Amino acid sequence: YPNTGLNIPVYPNTALNIPVYPNTALNIPVYPNTAHNIPVYPNTALNIPVYPNTALNIPVYPNTAHNIPVYPNTALNMPVYPNTALNIPVYPNTALNIPVYPNSALNIPVYPNTALNIPVYPNSALNIPVYPNSALNIPVYPNSALNIPVYPNTALNIPVYPNTALNIPVYPNTAHNIPVYPNTVLNIPVYPNTALNIPVYPNTALNIPVYPNTALNIPVYPNTALNIPVYPNSAVYMAAHTVVYMETHADIIVI
Structure with a gap:
């Protein structure tokens, strides 16, 4: 509840398992003015x-922080199985931080007939920095939806650092x-020796509408590949009604 902290540290050589079974x-x-920390060591x-x-x-909820730092040599797995929903709404004046540190993996596979929803509401931030030698994998399987709407006055930051794959x-x-x-920034910088892969398979749509007074930034640094x-x-x-910025020092492959 408000003005409260929930801390679940998972220490080295340890596993924390929270399976959510069917029809559950x-x-x-x-809640507001609260911190939720689940550091994974x-x-x-x-x-x-x-x-x-x-x-x-x-x-x-508002004025709240949810922190799930994933430290080195660690895995955070949140598989979402069929006919299931994973909802992580980030309300106003709130931050959701999931930093993925070196030699770590964050896996959120979204299986058939499933939805993963991470709406980011006004004055909120969703930060998922992926550090070197780390992997962030969000495969979206058939008949599934991945929705990350970024509302006004909001930032979604997914920086992909060297020797990393998204x-x-x-x-x-x-x-x-x-x-x-509107009035929103989506930043996906792809740093050196890094790959950003977004394959769009048959009978599929990838939609990134960019509304007014908005910036979409995908700078691609040296020795880097952006594959779509x-x-x-x-x-x-x-749909670009505003600034779409793509700085290229490397290969952009659209087949």
């Missing part, structure tokens, strides 16, 4: 599998929506 709901609301695993017909809800494959019959609303292969019967939409 796990709700971890973080080295050589540790945090597993929160969400099974079928299940909901995992972690609403982050993979967001969008499989058939799937939708991937990242609408960027577009397969048959697929579409990539980027």
Whole structure:
């Protein structure tokens, strides 16, 4: 509740497992003026599998911080299984921080008939920095949706540092929506020796509408690849009513 702290540190060589079984709901609301910290230390695993017909809800309310730092040699796994929803709404004046440190992996696979929703509301920040030798994987499987709407006066930052991979494959019959609303910034800098892969498979849509007074920044630094292969019967939409900035010192491959 308000003015409260919830701390669940997971120390080295340790595993924290919170399985959410079928026809079940796990709700971890973080109320105003509250901090929620789940640091995952080295050589540790945090597993929160969400099974079928299940909901995992972690609403982050105003003036609140939700911190899940993933330290070296660590894995954070949140697989979302069929007919399931994972909702992490980030409300106003709130921050959701999931830094992925070196030699770590953050995996959020979204399986069929499933939705992963991370709406970022006004005056809020969603930060997922991916540090060197780390991987952030969010595969979106068939008949699934990944929705990350970024509302006004909001920032979504996913910096991808050296020797790092960010993979967001969008499989058939799937939708991937990242609408960027007014007065908003979406930054995805891709640093050296790094790969950003967003393959768009058949019968799939990738939508990144950029609304007025908004910036979409995808600077691609040296020795870096940005790959957006577009397969048959697929579409990539980027509606630019404002500034779309792409600085290229490397290969941009759109097939």
